[in-house]
Amino acid sequence: MSLTLYNTLTRKKETFTPVHPPLVGLYLCGPTVYNDAHLGNARGPIVFDVLTRYLRYLGYQVRYVRNITDVGHLVGDSDEGEDKMAKTARAQKLEPMQVAQHYTVRYRQAMSALGCLPPDIEPQASGHITEQIGLISEILDRGLAYEVNGSVYFDVPKYNAEGLNYGRLSGRVVEELLANTRAELAGQDEKRSPADFALWKKAAPEHLMRWPSPWGEGFPGWHLECSAMSRKYLGAEFDIHGGGLDLMFPHHECEIAQNEASGTPSTGARFWLHNNMLTVNGQKMSKSLGNFVTLNEMFQGQSAALSQAYSPMTLRFFFLQAQYRSPIDLSDEALQAARKGFRKLMNGLRLLDSGKLEARSGEPAVDADKLAANSQQLLALSKKPFEFLSDDLNTPRAVAAVFDLLKRFNSLAASPAALAEVSPEAVAEASAAYRAVVSDVLGLRDEPRASAEDLLALALGFYQEAKSEKAYDKVDQIRTALKSQGIVIKDTKTGVEWAYSED
Numbered sequence: 310m311s312l313t314l315y316n317t318l319t320r321k322k323e324t325f326t327p328v329h330p331p332l333v334g335l336y337l338c339g340p341t342v343y344n345d346a347h348l349g350n351a352r353g354p355i356v357f358d359v360l361t362r363y364l365r366y367l368g369y370q371v372r373y374v375r376n377i378t379d380v381g382h383l384v385g386d387s388d389e390g391e392d393k394m395a396k397t398a399r400a401q402k403l404e405p406m407q408v409a410q411h412y413t414v415r416y417r418q419a420m421s422a423l424g425c426l427p428p429d430i431e432p433q434a435s436g437h438i439t440e441q442i443g444l445i446s447e448i449l450d451r452g453l454a455y456e457v458n459g460s461v462y463f464d465v466p467k468y469n470a471e472g473l474n475y476g477r478l479s480g481r482v483v484e485e486l487l488a489n490t491r492a493e494l495a496g497q498d499e500k501r502s503p504a505d506f507a508l509w510k511k512a513a514p515e516h517l518m519r520w521p522s523p524w525g526e527g528f529p530g531w532h533l534e535c536s537a538m539s540r541k542y543l544g545a546e547f548d549i550h551g552g553g554l555d556l557m558f559p560h561h562e563c564e565i566a567q568n569e570a571s572g573t574p575s576t577g578a579r580f581w582l583h584n585n586m587l588t589v590n591g592q593k594m595s596k597s598l599g600n601f602v603t604l605n606e607m608f609q610g611q612s613a614a615l616s617q618a619y620s621p622m623t624l625r626f627f628f629l630q631a632q633y634r635s636p637i638d639l640s641d642e643a644l645q646a647a648r649k650g651f652r653k654l655m656n657g658l659r660l661l662d663s664g665k666l667e668a669r670s671g672e673p674a675v676d677a678d679k680l681a682a683n684s685q686q687l688l689a690l691s692k693k694p695f696e697f698l699s700d701d702l703n704t705p706r707a708v709a710a711v712f713d714l715l716k717r718f719n720s721l722a723a724s725p726a727a728l729a730e731v732s733p734e735a736v737a738e739a740s741a742a743y744r745a746v747v748s749d750v751l752g753l754r755d756e757p758r759a760s761a762e763d764l765l766a767l768a769l770g771f772y773q774e775a776k777s778e779k780a781y782d783k784v785d786q787i788r789t790a791l792k793s794q795g796i797v798i799k800d801t802k803t804g805v806e807w808a809y810s811e812d
């Protein structure tokens with residue numbers, strides 16, 4: 310069962326084979342750390358976490374790189390305007406690196422809550438200025454960039470004149486781009502063509518983030534870091550580059566152009582994968598529509614767009630219910646359905662842990678053919694989720710197949726006679742498959758639902774009741790149970806209190 314993935318570069322599903330098996334290099338464009346991540350920002354990391362986990366499940370040795378953009382990403386996503394980091398820093402009277410650190414820490418916390426494994430390498434753009442300057446020099450040496458007044462621009466028309474194709478990823482045509490961008494780029498006279506993009510920008514005197522370079526003090530263009538860092542950590546030709554559909558143009562298009570224009574020409578990744586976008590209540594998320602929700606706002610129930618808090622695992626499961634190339638719409642109803650589905654899968658894990666599916670001795674002998682047929686059928690059910698995962702990571706169909714398997718488990722657990730008609734080996738193999746898909750590949754894990762405070766209050770209530778009924782056995786039992794949890798009960802004149810045991 311080979312893995313197929315949809316490659317945006319070739320516009321078709323292709324069988325995945327790594328450049329250097331069993332190694333797989335995967336690069337995902339990470340966050341620009343100037344504000345808190347919103348719900349839409351979580352989709353890419355979850356999708357590519359599942360892909361990384363699945364590749365590892367298949368036996369590949371994955372090096373997963375997800376960068377941190379802390380310089381070069383300008384307001385408006387083009388080559389003009391203030392740096393996003395610097396803008397926040399100025400507004401909050403902080404050092405830009407303070408802003409970066411603050412939001413990087415919060416981002417990592419949110420990703421960990423969402424069950425996303427940390428990347429193997431998490432390079433920061435500001436830590437790779439040398440590599441970025443090196444790449445610019447390579448492109449200048451090839452004659453595919455030019456310097457103007459301390460800035461360096463990529464020469465798109467010249468790149469195309471050499472038979473390379475700027476636009477091959479996004480399907481955009483340079484002439485079209487020129488027609489659309491001429492007006493908005495008026496005033497950018499340094500560029501020979503409006504389609505050109507900045508590799509290095511000269512820093513204005515008030516610009517906070519600046520580094521020395523052969524062209525004077527300045528800062529790198531936003532697209533450059535991902536080329537420089539993916540090449541450094543994964544090589545000039547590597548396996549998979551991921552990101553949201555909104556990054557396909559211009560960001561990824563420019564990355565490919567930079568890679569092709571370097572001293573070791575290549576598209577960079579062989580496979581370019583793009584996850585689709587999230588809408589909230591049928592609309593694109595935006596601050597003006599009041600449906601802009603950050604991850605923390607959702608987890609804490611602080612968003613006006615949603616009626617209540619939803620847990621990180623609910624959000625993770627919600628995203629897995631759509632194939633990553635399809636758009637997905639978030640709403641209270643959708644999240645409530647996701648929560649239900651997620652809990653059902655967790656109950657499945659609890660069923661497997663309960664031992665109810667273990668063979669019982671002393672069951673009547675079963676017809677051998679029947680046993681073989683039933684076992685075969687169970688094993689076939691347990692293989693289905695993997696077939697769907699291998700088909701361009703079709704998580705919704707994989708989840709549906711896991712539910713089918715769970716349904717079978719539930720009926721086996723309910724009937725000793727039915728359980729006796731399946732071989733214990735088949736049950737064990739199917740159980741292992743369930744755990745592998747749910748926990749290892751989809752990355753779903755149980756979340757504490759009950760509050761420890763509420764449970765403690767409940768226990769103290771039972772204690773008081775037992776005391777007033779003079780049921781001293783029960784009183785002792787509750788005392789001992791709580792003591793084992795590090796809690797001591799104190800009887801006071803006004804009632805019952807608790808304290809941490811100091812033993």
Ligand SMILES: [Zn+2]
Pocket residue numbers: 337338339535560
């Ligand atoms: Zn990137």
